[in-house]
Amino acid sequence: MPFITSAIAAKETYDVIVVGSGAGGGQTAYTLTMDGARILMLEAGRNYDPVSETPMFHTPELAPLRGEGTADKPFGFYDATIDGGWQVPGEPYVQTRTDDAGRFDWWRARMLGGRTNHWGRIALRNGPYDFKPYTRDGLGFDWPISYEDMAPYYDKVEMLVGVYGANEGLENTPNSPPGCLLPPPKPKVSDLLVAARAGKLGIPVIPGHRAVLTQQLDWKTSPAKLHPGNAAAQKIIAEDMQRRAACFWATPCGRGCSIRANYQSTTVHLPPALATGKLDIVTDAMVNEVTLGKDGRATGVGFVDKTTGKHQQVSARVVVLAASACESVRILLNSKSSLFPHGLANSSGKVGKYIMDTVGSSLDGQVPLLESLPPHNEDGASGLHMYIPWWLYQQAAKLGFARGYHVEFGGGKGMPDVGTAAGLEWLTGGSYGAKFKQDARRYYGSFVGFDGRGEMIPNEHSWCEIDPSVKDKWGIPVLRFHWQWSDHETRQAAHMQKTFAEIIEAMGGRVRGHVETDGAKAIAPGGSIIHEVGGAIMGADAKTSVTNKWCQTWDVKNLFLTDGAPFASNADKNPTLTIMANAWRVADRILERMRQKEL
Amino acid sequence: MDRRTTIKWVLAASASAPFLKGLAFGREAFAAGAGAHVPAATGYGTDPKLLNTFKLGELWPLTFTPAQRRTATALSDLVIPADDTSPSASAVGVVDFLDEWISAPYKNQRRDRKILLDGFKWLDRESAKRFSEPFAALSATQQRTICDDICYVAKAAHRFARAAKFFARYRDLTAGGFYSTPAGRKDLQYVGNTPLKSFEGPPLEVLKKVGLA
Numbered sequence: 001m002p003f004i005t006s007a008i009a010a011k012e013t014y015d016v017i018v019v020g021s022g023a024g025g026g027q028t029a030y031t032l033t034m035d036g037a038r039i040l041m042l043e044a045g046r047n048y049d050p051v052s053e054t055p056m057f058h059t060p061e062l063a064p065l066r067g068e069g070t071a072d073k074p075f076g077f078y079d080a081t082i083d084g085g086w087q088v089p090g091e092p093y094v095q096t097r098t099d100d101a102g103r104f105d106w107w108r109a110r111m112l113g114g115r116t117n118h119w120g121r122i123a124l125r126n127g128p129y130d131f132k133p134y135t136r137d138g139l140g141f142d143w144p145i146s147y148e149d150m151a152p153y154y155d156k157v158e159m160l161v162g163v164y165g166a167n168e169g170l171e172n173t174p175n176s177p178p179g180c181l182l183p184p185p186k187p188k189v190s191d192l193l194v195a196a197r198a199g200k201l202g203i204p205v206i207p208g209h210r211a212v213l214t215q216q217l218d219w220k221t222s223p224a225k226l227h228p229g230n231a232a233a234q235k236i237i238a239e240d241m242q243r244r245a246a247c248f249w250a251t252p253c254g255r256g257c258s259i260r261a262n263y264q265s266t267t268v269h270l271p272p273a274l275a276t277g278k279l280d281i282v283t284d285a286m287v288n289e290v291t292l293g294k295d296g297r298a299t300g301v302g303f304v305d306k307t308t309g310k311h312q313q314v315s316a317r318v319v320v321l322a323a324s325a326c327e328s329v330r331i332l333l334n335s336k337s338s339l340f341p342h343g344l345a346n347s348s349g350k351v352g353k354y355i356m357d358t359v360g361s362s363l364d365g366q367v368p369l370l371e372s373l374p375p376h377n378e379d380g381a382s383g384l385h386m387y388i389p390w391w392l393y394q395q396a397a398k399l400g401f402a403r404g405y406h407v408e409f410g411g412g413k414g415m416p417d418v419g420t421a422a423g424l425e426w427l428t429g430g431s432y433g434a435k436f437k438q439d440a441r442r443y444y445g446s447f448v449g450f451d452g453r454g455e456m457i458p459n460e461h462s463w464c465e466i467d468p469s470v471k472d473k474w475g476i477p478v479l480r481f482h483w484q485w486s487d488h489e490t491r492q493a494a495h496m497q498k499t500f501a502e503i504i505e506a507m508g509g510r511v512r513g514h515v516e517t518d519g520a521k522a523i524a525p526g527g528s529i530i531h532e533v534g535g536a537i538m539g540a541d542a543k544t545s546v547t548n549k550w551c552q553t554w555d556v557k558n559l560f561l562t563d564g565a566p567f568a569s570n571a572d573k574n575p576t577l578t579i580m581a582n583a584w585r586v587a588d589r590i591l592e593r594m595r596q597k598e599l
Numbered sequence: 600m601d602r603r604t605t606i607k608w609v610l611a612a613s614a615s616a617p618f619l620k621g622l623a624f625g626r627e628a629f630a631a632g633a634g635a636h637v638p639a640a641t642g643y644g645t646d647p648k649l650l651n652t653f654k655l656g657e658l659w660p661l662t663f664t665p666a667q668r669r670t671a672t673a674l675s676d677l678v679i680p681a682d683d684t685s686p687s688a689s690a691v692g693v694v695d696f697l698d699e700w701i702s703a704p705y706k707n708q709r710r711d712r713k714i715l716l717d718g719f720k721w722l723d724r725e726s727a728k729r730f731s732e733p734f735a736a737l738s739a740t741q742q743r744t745i746c747d748d749i750c751y752v753a754k755a756a757h758r759f760a761r762a763a764k765f766f767a768r769y770r771d772l773t774a775g776g777f778y779s780t781p782a783g784r785k786d787l788q789y790v791g792n793t794p795l796k797s798f799e800g801p802p803l804e805v806l807k808k809v810g811l812a
Binding site for chain 1: 642643644645646647649650652658671677678679680682684685692696699700704706707708712715743746750751752753756766767770771772774775776777778779780781783784786787788789790791792793794795796797798799800801802804805806808810811
C-alpha cells in the first residue's frame with residue numbers, strides 16, 4: 001500500500017523521510033529503496049498520474065481559450081503543471097522589489113513529481129570548470145567536489161532516465177562514456193540552417209541533450225551497471241525499463257508523457273521505487289518544519305495534512321529535504337528551536353543566502369529561406385534537437401562578463417495555435433482578407449527563436465528570509481525575496497542579444513522587434529527561467545556554507561539536502577540532471593553511513 | 600506599455616518554438632478591481648480536468664450582444680474570408696472563440712475585452728459618419744474603405760492610430776481562432792500530432808530548396 005494517509009504514516013517508523021517528489025526527491029527515494037531502505041516521501045501537492053491524466057493528442061480547439069496560458073495554467077491549459085505557477089492560490093510570498101530588474105518570481109508546482117512533469121527535459125552535464133568557478137576567475141564559490149566526483153553519477157542517471165545526445169568533445173562540455181547516451185534525433189531543417197550559418201561565425205551547433213527515449217533503454221546491460229551486486233534492484237529496473245516506450249515523435253513533452261518516453265519523476269523514479277515495496281508516499285502533506293531531538297539530531301518532520309488541516313508528525317533516522325531550493329530553505333528557517341533560534345542548520349547564517357536563477361534573454365527572427373517549404377512533419381522530439389554550447393571560454397577577459405551561456409533554439413511548423421499568425425503586420429504591411437491568408441501560409445514555419453541560458457554568479461544581494469508577518473493559508477510563515485543582478489549577468493544578456501541578431505542575419509533573416517543592447521532590460525526577471533538553486537550551499541568550511549560535500553548539514557548530522565539548494569554555483573547547464581546525479585551521490589553516502597551505523 | 604507587456608505581445612505573436620511561451624504567458628496575474636462593465640467570474644482554476652471538453656459559455660458567461668456578434672462576424676470574415684483552400688473565420692467558430700476570449704476573467708483577456716468592445720463602438724461610429732449605417736450593415740466595399748484606413752499601424756493617419764491598434768489585435772485574435780481549428784491546420788498544411796515509428800527529418804526536396812543539399 002504505497003500511497004498512505006498521514007495518520008498511518010505517523011504510526012510507522014522509517015529509515016529516511018524524503019520531503020519532495022521531484023528530480024531530487026525522486027532520485028533520492030529511488031536510490032535508497034533500491035538498496036532496501038524504508039522510505040517515507042512527503043509531497044505538498046496532490047497525487048498525479050501522468051498515464052491516465054495526460055491529454056496527449058488534444059488539439060487547441062478542445063481547450064478553453066485554445067489552450068493559451070493564463071494565471072491558472074501559466075504554460076497553457078494542457079501543460080502538465082497543476083496547482084502550480086509563479087503565483088499559487090493561498091501560498092503567497094513577498095518580494096522586496098517588484099520591478100523587472102529587482103524581482104524574484106518563485107515558481108512552485110504542488111503535485112506529485114513537482115516540476116519534473118512539465119520541464120524542458122534539457123539534460124546537460126556540468127563540466128569540470130563548473131565545479132571550480134572560483135578557482136578559475138575568483139568569483140563566487142567552488143563546489144567542495146569536482147567533476148570526477150560527479151561523473152559516475154551522471155553516467156548512472158543518463159542510463160537510468162534515458163538522455164539523448166552526442167559526444168562532441170568540446171571545452172567544458174563533457175562526453176559521456178559509451179552506453180550512457182541514446183542517439184540524438186535527426187536535425188530539423190531550421191537546425192541545419194542555424195548550424196551552417198552560425199558555423200560561419202565560429203559558433204558551434206551540436207546535438208542537444210534531452211531526457212527523451214529515442215529508443216528503448218538498454219534493459220539488458222544497464223541494470224547491472226546501475227546496481228552492481230544487487231540482483232533484486234536489477235530485476236525491478238530491467239522490468240520497468242521494458243515498460244517505457246520509445247518516443248513516437250508527437251505531442252509536447254510539457255504535457256507529460258503517458259507512454260513514459262521522457263523523464264518525469266512520476267514515470268521514471270517513482271514506479272520502480274514503489275515496486276520495491278519500500279516506499280510509502282503521503283501526498284497533500286505540506287511540510288513546515290524539521291523536528292529536532294535533545295541530542296541535536298533531526299527526529300522527523302512536522303507537516304499539515306491538507307486534506308484535514310491537521311498537523312502531523314512523522315519520524316525517521318534520517319531526514320532529506322528535496323522540496324525545491326527555496327522551499328527547503330523555508331522549512332529550515334521555519335524550524336526554530338533553542339538550539340537553532342535563527343533556523344535549523346543555520347549556525348553559519350547562510351541559510352537563504354546565494355539564491356540563483358539562470359540568466360535568460362530571447363530574440364527571434366524571420367528567415368525568408370524557410371518560407372513556403374514543402375509540408376513535412378517537424379514535431380520531432382518536442383524540444384531542441386540541437387543547441388549551441390558556450391564557446392568563448394578563452395575570451396572571458398575580453399567580454400566584460402565572467403561566465404558563459406548556451407543557446408537553445410528552435411523553429412519549424414509546430415502545431416498552429418493562437419500565436420501562429422499573429423503579429424505579422426511588420427512583414428505583411430497590414431494585409432487582411434485573401435492576401436492575409438496567403439501571407440499566413442507563407443510565414444508559417446519561417447521563424448527561428450533563440451533563448452540564451454547563462455550562468456549567474458551568486459551574490460550577497462540575492463537571498464531570502466522569513467517574512468515577519470505574512471503567512472500562507474495553513475499559517476506557515478512565508479519567504480521574502482531580495483534580488484539583484486550584477487554586471488556579469490546583465491552584460492551577458494546583452495551579448496546574447498547581439499549574438500542572436502548576428503545569427504539571424506547570417507541566416508539571411510530579419511530580427512523581430514528590437515535588439516536590446518541594454519543588458520538590464522534584456523535580462524529576464526529573476527526566477528522566470530525556473531532554475532532556482534542555492535540557498536543552502538555546500539562548501540568545505542562550516543562557517544561559510546550550510547552543508548558539507550555530502551550535502552549533509554554541518555549542524556545536524558542526519559539532515560541532508562538533495563534538491564538545488566546545495567548548489568554552490570549555477571552553471572549555464574540546466575540544473576535538473578545535476579540535481580539527479582547529486583541526489584544519487586548523496587543517497588549512496590546515506591546508505592553507506594547507515595550501514596556503518598553512523599546514521 | 601511596459602517591457603513585460605511588450606514581451607508578451609511580441610511572443611504571443613511568435614510562430615516559432617513553443618518553449619518561448621514560458622516568458623510569454625508566465626507572468627500573467629488575475630485582473631484586479633474589475634470595473635462594473637466586467638462580469639464577475641472565476642477562471643477554470645489551477646487543477647481543471649484536462650481530458651474534459653467544455654461547452655461554449657460553460658466556464659464563464661459570454662458577452663456579445665446580437666449587434667456585437669454581427670459586427671464581429673463581418674469583421675472576422677473581412678480578415679479571413681473563404682477562399683479555394685479553406686472556409687471563412689466565422690464558418691469555423693471564430694466569433695464564438697472571440698466571445699469566449701473577451702469574457703474570460705484573466706488579465707490579457709480583460710485587456711482584449713476593452714480593446715475589442717471599444718473598437719466595435721468606433722467602427723459603428725465611423726460607419727455612421729461615412730455611410731449612415733452600422734458597420735455590419737455596410738457593403739463589403741464600404742467596410743473595406745474603413746479597414747484600409749486602419750489595417751497598418753505604421754502607416755495609419757494620426758486620427759486612426761487607436762483604431763489601427765484595435766484592428767491589429769482583432770486580426771491577431773481572429774487568425775488565432777482560425778488557425779487553431781482543424782480547418783486552420785489544414786489550410787497551413789500542418790501534418791504533425793500523429794505518432795511515427797521514426798523521425799526522419801526534412802525530405803531531400805526541402806534541403807535542396809534551402810541550399811543544404
